[in-house]
Amino acid sequence: MISIRIEDLYDRYAHLLYRRCLALLGNPADAEDALQEVFVRAMRAADSFRGESEPSTWLYRICTNHCLNLIRSSRRRRLRQERRGQDPNLITHTTAEQVENAAMIRELLPAFDRKAQELAIYYFVDEMNQQEVAEAMGLSVPTVRKRLKKFIAKAQKILSKGADFDHPAQK
Amino acid sequence: MTIQLRNEEHPSRHLLSRLLAGDLDDKERGTTEKHVSSCSECKDLLVRIKVELESFHTSHNKENFLAQVKELAESTQTKHLAWWQLAWRPAGLLAAAAMIVALMLFSIQHLPEDPDTRMKGSGIELGLFVMEGSEAKITDPSQLRHPGDRIQFHLTAPAGGYLHLLGIDEAGVLSVYFPRPGAAHESYPGGAARPVPGSVILDDTLGRERVFVLICAEAMAPDELLARVRSLSGDPQQLLEAQELDLDCRQASVLITKEAK
Numbered sequence: 044m045i046s047i048r049i050e051d052l053y054d055r056y057a058h059l060l061y062r063r064c065l066a067l068l069g070n071p072a073d074a075e076d077a078l079q080e081v082f083v084r085a086m087r088a089a090d091s092f093r094g095e096s097e098p099s100t101w102l103y104r105i106c107t108n109h110c111l112n113l114i115r116s117s118r119r120r121r122l123r124q125e126r127r128g129q130d131p132n133l134i135t136h137t138t139a140e141q142v143e144n145a146a147m148i149r150e151l152l153p154a155f156d157r158k159a160q161e162l163a164i165y166y167f168v169d170e171m172n173q174q175e176v177a178e179a180m181g182l183s184v185p186t187v188r189k190r191l192k193k194f195i196a197k198a199q200k201i202l203s204k205g206a207d208f209d210h211p212a213q214k
Numbered sequence: 215m216t217i218q219l220r221n222e223e224h225p226s227r228h229l230l231s232r233l234l235a236g237d238l239d240d241k242e243r244g245t246t247e248k249h250v251s252s253c254s255e256c257k258d259l260l261v262r263i264k265v266e267l268e269s270f271h272t273s274h275n276k277e278n279f280l281a282q283v284k285e286l287a288e289s290t291q292t293k294h295l296a297w298w299q300l301a302w303r304p305a306g307l308l309a310a311a312a313m314i315v316a317l318m319l320f321s322i323q324h325l326p327e328d329p330d331t332r333m334k335g336s337g338i339e340l341g342l343f344v345m346e347g348s349e350a351k352i353t354d355p356s357q358l359r360h361p362g363d364r365i366q367f368h369l370t371a372p373a374g375g376y377l378h379l380l381g382i383d384e385a386g387v388l389s390v391y392f393p394r395p396g397a398a399h400e401s402y403p404g405g406a407a408r409p410v411p412g413s414v415i416l417d418d419t420l421g422r423e424r425v426f427v428l429i430c431a432e433a434m435a436p437d438e439l440l441a442r443v444r445s446l447s448g449d450p451q452q453l454l455e456a457q458e459l460d461l462d463c464r465q466a467s468v469l470i471t472k473e474a475k
Contacts, residue, residue: 049283055235057279087287101449101451104451113420195219
């Protein structure tokens with residue numbers, strides 16, 4: 044059994060996980076809650092971690108699953124976001140383009156299956172390259188590329204229809 | 215609109231973040247630093263990430279955060295109620311009676327088709343009851359559940375054996391629901407739509423949980439079962455996705471998804 048120090052996980056990955064939670068959930072308060080929940084789950088599962096995957100991969104997967112489950116309750120979440128609004132002070136280092144892209148991905152994700160959602164989060168939210176995505180998901184690079192192209196094609200179709208996509212700047 | 219493939223001639227943002235967090239080995243760090251030293255675009259990005267990283271650590275108190283995490287991790291343990299704990303209470307008796315009636319009605323029906331439900335072996339079907347007050351309601355296993363729900367499984371198995379019930383959630387936590395530690399583990403007779411001993415109150419870990427029912431030729435104690443299952447994969451998440459376990463038992467599994475109320 045591999046020993047994992049929760050303090051080390053925090054030092055190395057907390058800011059990355061927070062950035063991902065913020066991008067996926069859309070507001071700092073929910074991102075804080077999600078980050079805490081990810082670490083709680085990691086701590087509870089630490090005994091069963093055997094080191095056959097990287098701690099980062101393991102932690103990212105917990106985070107992905109948790110955030111996707113939260114996004115699934117998107118209607119309730121959207122109402123809360125509208126009440127709270129975005130807090131610009133806490134995301135000042137994120138560019139407008141990143142905020143826009145994150146909102147776009149957040150809205151697109153429910154139209155895809157779980158594997159495609161995971162892929163999109165690694166590539167578009169975490170901004171991994173295709174090799175890193177392949178390693179994180181246990182896929183080959185050509186498979187990742189093929190699935191990304193498929194994701195993009197479907198995403199563009201959805202966006203071109205102008206479905207009920209909520210652009211943050213329009214609110 | 216920037217939902218498109220990126221040019222990958224530069225290190226990824228993710229890699230640069232890991233560089234700053236000290237998460238790269240010597241070789242990766244050397245290669246990345248060499249590129250950054252001669253690339254103004256990557257230097258700029260590295261500065262932005264550094265500011266973001268410092269901002270995160272300034273606005274987050276690590277000690278407080280970890281103290282809260284430890285407290286929560288220790289306080290949110292799964293609570294189980296065994297069927298015999300349920301049955302001695304008057305409400306529990308009513309629930310048990312309601313369940314038997316429901317089972318009789320249900321035994322002439324087929325379980326709904328569910329892509330997340332996996333049955334291995336001949337004729338094993340796994341279904342789910344949700345206890346609502348004194349009522350036991352048959353429910354589609356794929357229907358969303360909530361923390362605090364009391365559930366019980368029912369099983370149709372053409373042949374008996376030693377029954378084992380365990381779940382793995384998205385935190386990677388494995389829980390043995392049956393047999394209970396120290397309790398008698400008698401052979402399960404098989405048959406149509408029998409309740410699996412032991413009801414479970416769902417804990418507050420949201421997300422998916424895969425529950426496996428194993429009917430084996432030999433009985434395994436909870437510790438032994440956990441050790442056997444853990445030996446199958448070092449990554450608990452793989453078990454969650456596995457649908458079936460590489461154990462010499464007839465088995466079925468069902469995926470439950472928990473959502474906040």
